[in-house]
Amino acid sequence: MGQTTDKTINVIDQIQTKVVDFLTDYGLQIFGALIILAIGFAIAWWVGRALRVWLEKKQIEPPIVMLGVRVLRLLIFLVALLQALEKLSVPIGPALAGIGVAGVGIGLALQHVLGNLFAGLTIIFTKPFRVGEWIEIASVSGQVKNIELFSTTLLRTDLSRVVIPNRKIIGEILHNYGNVRQLELSVGVAYGTDLNEATAIVRRVLDANPRVLREPAPIVGVTLLADSSINIAVKPWVKVDDFVPAQAEINQAIAEQLRAANISIPFPQREVRLLNNS
Numbered sequence: 001m002g003q004t005t006d007k008t009i010n011v012i013d014q015i016q017t018k019v020v021d022f023l024t025d026y027g028l029q030i031f032g033a034l035i036i037l038a039i040g041f042a043i044a045w046w047v048g049r050a051l052r053v054w055l056e057k058k059q060i061e062p063p064i065v066m067l068g069v070r071v072l073r074l075l076i077f078l079v080a081l082l083q084a085l086e087k088l089s090v091p092i093g094p095a096l097a098g099i100g101v102a103g104v105g106i107g108l109a110l111q112h113v114l115g116n117l118f119a120g121l122t123i124i125f126t127k128p129f130r131v132g133e134w135i136e137i138a139s140v141s142g143q144v145k146n147i148e149l150f151s152t153t154l155l156r157t158d159l160s161r162v163v164i165p166n167r168k169i170i171g172e173i174l175h176n177y178g179n180v181r182q183l184e185l186s187v188g189v190a191y192g193t194d195l196n197e198a199t200a201i202v203r204r205v206l207d208a209n210p211r212v213l214r215e216p217a218p219i220v221g222v223t224l225l226a227d228s229s230i231n232i233a234v235k236p237w238v239k240v241d242d243f244v245p246a247q248a249e250i251n252q253a254i255a256e257q258l259r260a261a262n263i264s265i266p267f268p269q270r271e272v273r274l275l276n277n278s
Helices: 002-057 062-087 092-109 111-126 195-208 240-260
Strands: 134-137 140-147 151-155 161-165 175-178 180-182 185-189 219-225 230-235 237-239
Touching: 002 062, 111 140, 111 151, 140 161, 175 180, 180 240, 185 195, 185 240, 195 219, 195 230, 195 240, 237 240
Parallel strands: none
Antiparallel strands: 134 140, 134 175, 140 151, 151 161, 180 237, 185 230, 219 230
16 A cells, blocks of 8 residues: 555656756746747737728628638737747748648538638629628519628518528529519409599599609509500609508508499409200
8 A cells, every 4th residue: 555655656757857847958948838828819819800990980791890800810820820930949931831731631521611702702802792682582582681792581471590601602593683572462443443443533643642652753554455454563762661561551542532432343253054955
């Protein structure tokens, strides 16, 4: 038991001796390297903050501001890291070569991520659409809520969100409605109806609705001579946010006003005759 205790004490003494020797030989270097890293981190944070303020004053797109700040901070921190390694007498050349090889491997592994990044930069600089506009692309449509470096988020009328990788947007056919959309409504009236009166009622309904834009002017006119009715096209423009509620309000108001004017909205019907052979 005593011999075991003595061996344990000897091992602990040896470890302590090695630690003391290591700190004596490399303590100042390690401390200096930590100081360099701390200073580099502080400089990176301060310079990044100054760059963000300057770019925001220039009204640069937020994703570009974020990317610029992150890249600058990373470069400053890498310089501080290399200085710290040099302080520790670590060969810089092999370290840089290792970083280069690792960078190539990471680049190959992150092809899709880098593709989204470059596509995001292309969208930000070319600006085929902006936040708030209604677009239709890649078999989906929605209002642009957010444009980031890697993806674009659309808000649909059912309040669901669609996140599209930016590389899926570049090269696709894009339908940009802008900040306004045109309603595609229609109402049918009986063949005996005074069409001037009917279209006048529709125009009054549109004029009374605050969601309908005055410019461009709404389009109202006969669009189809159907089997049971004469169809009147109702195509006003509204803001993107008013697209769904405006449809319900206009349809209800037209139905009520036509009913008040004793103008019938016919429904499909067929006349069947039975012939008596006798």
